[in-house]
Amino acid sequence: MIFSKAENKGSFDSDKYSKKSAVFGTIVFESDQDLDPRAAYLCYDDRWLLELVFHRYKSDECLDKTNVQGDFSVIGSEFVNFISTVATCRIIRKATKAGLLKQMSYGELMDDLASAWRRADAPQSPKSDDMYWVHTLQTVFTELEALGLSEATPKPEPKKRGRKPNAQAEQKPKRPRGRPRKNDDQAVGLL
Structure with missing residues (x-):
């Protein structure tokens, strides 16, 4: 042994x-x-x-x-x-x-x-995330899933890090950078 x-x-x-x-x-x-x-x-x-x-x-x-x-x-x-x-x-x-x-x-x-108790009105195929379990610990759920006695809860996909791109900023035309230049053709009084 x-x-x-x-x-x-x-x-x-x-x-x-x-x-x-x-x-x-x-x-x-x-x-x-x-x-x-x-x-x-x-x-x-x-x-x-x-x-x-x-x-x-x-x-x-x-x-x-x-x-x-x-x-x-x-x-x-x-x-x-x-x-x-x-x-x-x-x-x-x-x-x-x-x-x-x-x-x-x-x-x-x-x-x-x-310690894994399930209500009598529970559906035939048990899932770890349904509400028919009574006072069952998370470690017991992992054991049940490993033995094939309960269907595992699908884990969410990992989120991407960083900010999400702002969709509105991409649709607007971009403003020219820097200060606007004076136009030589404009009259002095219009400024």
Whole structure:
């Protein structure tokens, strides 16, 4: 898990690792499969993700208690748990592709998304700028847009800097510059 985080950040240095490798210890994967060590590690990393998902549903959502007595009820309850686990794995995959899990944990993302409330009379396709959202923060809108759950608000084009040209000044004929000259043909009394 630490290796994948360092690889995502681009901060893994094999020279530093080889100098400190004696301190870390050794991880041994024993298998009857002929796998590349990297593939075995990634399988282990996926297995750890499943453990986190199951922990979330057993402790946070309290789905480990069925409170049912019949076989049919137990099967139904476990089926619902299975469907919710599959949905969680799909949410995690989509959030990873959107890059949200690099910025926050899965629990923080779910807390943010739980705060996004929409009125019952809202239209089918949500937009970030419509008035049907209830007490939703701007950061939650960015997360919803990244996940494709809300249509982004179109941003206005940047304004040009400086003054706008005055259209009236361009239409008038330009006045000659400088002082008017005296005309030699004019009579002295007319000035």
